Amino acid sequence: MTTARRDTYTPETLLSVAVQVFNERGYDGTSMEHLSKAAGISKSSIYHHVAGKEELLRRAVSRALDGLFAVLEEPGALRGRAVERVEYVTRRTVEVLLAELPYVTLLLRVRGNTRTERWALERRREFDHAVADLLKAAAAEGDLRADVDSRLATRLLFGMVNSLVEWYRPYPGADHSQLADAVVHMAFDGLRTSTT
């Protein structure tokens, strides 16, 4: 668990170490002792950079949420037919998830035990609702199946997207857009070769 020590830490560089440990052991399963060993500095040195464990969590989930909400403001999410906007948001959500993998991973595992965690859950709900509205509009325009509730479809869609954090591990030169294509294709066209 102990890693090589760096020159000096900033809140940001310390955060990257902490998030990695949080994701390996779980937030509640990670002690300040675990963090200090992973960072190569003492427990008290960590408190020089951040107020405590929960601030590290807050910084991490904030970064993830900022990335996700920014997608909703991009032109591709605001213009065109609803179905195209849904596909765009889905694809970009995958890309943000992969680009900010450790931070989004931590966000998706928050349980709600502290105020910070409950705030994160609330913001996630806002994001999901925005996408659910898009799905509903796409169904109303006749481009998406109307026999499945939009809320259910959104949940299944993001269940699939979010599950990427459970197994995807980046490698040098990884092509995120290709994986995003596969996810969008499966979500909108399904696994089967021909519809029955």
Add this chain to the structure above:
Amino acid sequence: MTTARRDTYTPETLLSVAVQVFNERGYDGTSMEHLSKAAGISKSSIYHHVAGKEELLRRAVSRALDGLFAVLEEPGALRGRAVERVEYVTRRTVEVLLAELPYVTLLLRVRGNTRTERWALERRREFDHAVADLLKAAAAEGDLRADVDSRLATRLLFGMVNSLVEWYRPYPGADHSQLADAVVHMAFDGLRTSTT
């Protein structure tokens, strides 16, 4: 399966209380004090029924794993075209997940911090691998898309299925087969009305 509250606890009735608290607070975020208050007995009384916190986790994930692996032995998973077997296993997995919701929920959240958790993760991998083999066979028979890797397809499929534990809450008279239909339909035929 009896759910009636008894005068005194057995390991099984205590387990149902513990699993509920584990799922609300997370396993690591749950103390024996939390469990004792939820069960209405003292901490030391819990130790009369089980050896400790980890035994409760082991019993819970074992129950979930037994339910999932049993699906693979059912006739529908062993006979017929591969694509039909995949659909059958998917549908039955959803049904087992919903029938044993608290136990499967806990299983899907283990991180691997203890030996019990690592054993659970290993068994989950075995299950996923069995389904990936089925998917590969279905693609080889031409019934499933061949342009998506079978392991990737399996991961996305079960990402969607497993995400049910994040939001589904049972209610009296709930129709699990209907939800299972919706999941299978979305996974195999997609969200779109017409393929492009």
Add this chain to the structure above:
DNA sequence: GTCTATATTACGATAGAC
């Protein structure tokens, strides 16, 4: 079977030297 009381360790966080 359940309780109170307690042993023992681990945890988050702080104090103060350098």
Add this chain to the structure above:
DNA sequence: GTCTATCGTAATATAGAC
């Protein structure tokens, strides 16, 4: 900025009465 030392609390688990 980092350290050692430590505080106060909360954790898992046990002892022994009833």
